Amino acid sequence: MNKTLSIILIVLGIALIAYNVTLVNFENPLEGNSIIAIIGIIASLCAIVLLLIYITSKKIQNKLNEE
Numbered sequence: 001m002n003k004t005l006s007i008i009l010i011v012l013g014i015a016l017i018a019y020n021v022t023l024v025n026f027e028n029p030l031e032g033n034s035i036i037a038i039i040g041i042i043a044s045l046c047a048i049v050l051l052l053i054y055i056t057s058k059k060i061q062n063k064l065n066e067e
Contacts, residue, residue: 006051013048017041 023037030038 001054003055006055010048010051013044013051016044020044 017040020037020040023033024041025032025034028034
């Protein structure tokens with residue numbers, strides 16, 4: 001997976017977080033569709049963190065291969 005695809009996936013994750021924040025009812029965040037939106041926010045955050053770890057590991061691997 002190249003860097004461009006990773007950046008596109010991170011941007012899509014941020015867009016999903018923004019969309020799910022609009023679905024959360026802040027008066028009752030743990031009821032109805034709000035809990036589904038919160039789960040979506042957490043899942044998107046996990047995906048972004050995994051992609052950032054992947055990008056970092058690729059940078060480390062490239063530095064080790066250069067030496």
